[in-house]
Amino acid sequence: AHEGILRRQALRESAARTYARSLPIVPVRARGMTIEGADGRRYLDCLSGAGTLALGHNHPVVLEAIRKVIDSGAPLHVLDLATPVKDAFTTELFATLPRELADNARIQFCGPAGTDAVEAAFKLVRAASGRSELLAFTGAYHGMTAGALAASGGATDVRVTRLPFPQNYRCPFGVGGERGADLAARWTEYLLDDPKSGVPAPAAMILEPVQGEGGVNPAPDGWMRRMREITQERSIALIADEVQTGVGRTGTYWAVEHSGIVPDVMVLSKAIGGSLPLAVIVYRAELDLWQPGAHAGTFRGNQLAMAAGAATLAYVRENGLAERAGTLGARMLARLQALAADHPSIGDVRGRGLMIGIELADPEAEPPTVTTENGSAPPPDPALAAVVQQECLRRGLIVELGGRHNAVVRLLPPLTLTDEQATAVVDRLADALRAAEL
Numbered sequence: 001a002h003e004g005i006l007r008r009q010a011l012r013e014s015a016a017r018t019y020a021r022s023l024p025i026v027p028v029r030a031r032g033m034t035i036e037g038a039d040g041r042r043y044l045d046c047l048s049g050a051g052t053l054a055l056g057h058n059h060p061v062v063l064e065a066i067r068k069v070i071d072s073g074a075p076l077h078v079l080d081l082a083t084p085v086k087d088a089f090t091t092e093l094f095a096t097l098p099r100e101l102a103d104n105a106r107i108q109f110c111g112p113a114g115t116d117a118v119e120a121a122f123k124l125v126r127a128a129s130g131r132s133e134l135l136a137f138t139g140a141y142h143g144m145t146a147g148a149l150a151a152s153g154g155a156t157d158v159r160v161t162r163l164p165f166p167q168n169y170r171c172p173f174g175v176g177g178e179r180g181a182d183l184a185a186r187w188t189e190y191l192l193d194d195p196k197s198g199v200p201a202p203a204a205m206i207l208e209p210v211q212g213e214g215g216v217n218p219a220p221d222g223w224m225r226r227m228r229e230i231t232q233e234r235s236i237a238l239i240a241d242e243v244q245t246g247v248g249r250t251g252t253y254w255a256v257e258h259s260g261i262v263p264d265v266m267v268l269s270k271a272i273g274g275s276l277p278l279a280v281i282v283y284r285a286e287l288d289l290w291q292p293g294a295h296a297g298t299f300r301g302n303q304l305a306m307a308a309g310a311a312t313l314a315y316v317r318e319n320g321l322a323e324r325a326g327t328l329g330a331r332m333l334a335r336l337q338a339l340a341a342d343h344p345s346i347g348d349v350r351g352r353g354l355m356i357g358i359e360l361a362d363p364e365a366e367p368p369t370v371t372t373e374n375g376s377a378p379p380p381d382p383a384l385a386a387v388v389q390q391e392c393l394r395r396g397l398i399v400e401l402g403g404r405h406n407a408v409v410r411l412l413p414p415l416t417l418t419d420e421q422a423t424a425v426v427d428r429l430a431d432a433l434r435a436a437e438l
């Protein structure tokens with residue numbers, strides 16, 4: 001069955017399919033961090049639905065919440081009408097938000113996907129400011145619809161000004177660390193303030209506190225605070241895209257808490273639906289200037305997703321899973337950094353909490369092309385990363401690749417992984433790396 005399913009899907013499905021291409025498995029059962037394939041093989045899942053499954057697969061509290069709605073006879077589809085399930089979800093979500101925002105916030109249910117919420121955020125800030133220009137960053141990923149794609153670097157007709165995102169390792173200026181972050185901030189100020197730059201007054205700046213698809217690039221806290229100042233001083237709304245970083249993943253409940261900034265708009269999806277599709281924006285009430293009916297959509301009231309999401313949000317909060325993600329992630333990061341000392345093909349290890357990236361590089365490339373804080377570094381090696389991914393799969397470990405060159409192995413395990421599973425992940429990855437280097 002396993003081979004037949006893979007073969008038929010490969011023939012029938014679009015050539016654009018993504019994950020199924022590099023991960024030829026047929027999941028039939030899953031629990032926690034473990035997926036079982038139709039061929040009986042078991043895998044540790046470090047992809048977690050691209051960071052969606054905060055509690056892993058089929059967590060009992062999530063299943064229970066879904067069953068409860070079904071057994072109650074509540075309608076499953078109600079557009080965006082008020083329901084007890086929605087009320088409970090909203091109350092739980094507001095309880096987790098930064099106080100300063102929650103005390104004066106509005107929520108808009110946007111549709112099933114993160115990209116829907118990004119589009120809603122863009123519409124909101126444009127309606128509120130009367131401006132149309134948007135600011136987005138190098139390495140950003142916000143989704144696959146026109147506006148979100150434009151902000152991600154895709155070519156569409158939506159106008160976006162691209163700003164440099166500081167990265168410890170491969171800063172756009174070739175300088176890492178605080179100096180790179182300072183240069184990136186100064187370039188941003190120049191673009192906004194010097195008429196010669198040609199950048200019109202923008203409606204908003206959108207950023208990810210840790211870029212995920214862009215290759216796991218954590219924004220320095222100081223730089224985040226500077227972006228907040230820059231936008232505040234110029235009356236530009238700041239949109240934090242926490243689609244991937246939210247719900248405890250980076251070690252705080254929301255990743256903006258690391259720097260202490262309060263954005264004007266937060267874009268939320270993935271984990272907030274507890275494995276089912278749900279996306280919202282939460283924003284300062286003063287921005288709520290769009291007209292009634294200005295934003296609509298059929299699938300904005302998914303009752304099962306709200307119930308699963310509320311259960312997930314509460315479980316993460318009550319069980320301190322954000323703190324656990326912080327300590328466990330730091331432990332995994334330290335082990336991976338130790339591994340890098342013995343493997344010249346590991347160009348960089350970086351991350352925050354349980355959002356970790358291992359960038360593979362070609363140490364034999366001459367001359368080294370990238371300058372970092374610590375001198376020059378070899379260029380990224382996407383071919384090696386692809387081999388490492390396959391060697392991981394052979395060892396029962398699912399990882400995804402990311403980054404501009406697709407040379408970053410990304411780890412996004414559920415926040416519920418055990419100490420033993422965390423050890424097994426690093427052991428298998430180390431093993432896969434040794435095999436790939438041979």
Ligand code: PMP
Pocket residue numbers: 050112113114115116118141142143144208212213241242243244245269270
């Ligand atoms: N923003 C970020 C930061 C993301 O990581 C993603 C998805 N990887 C999106 C937006 C888009 O979400 P979706 O795929 O649900 O449209």
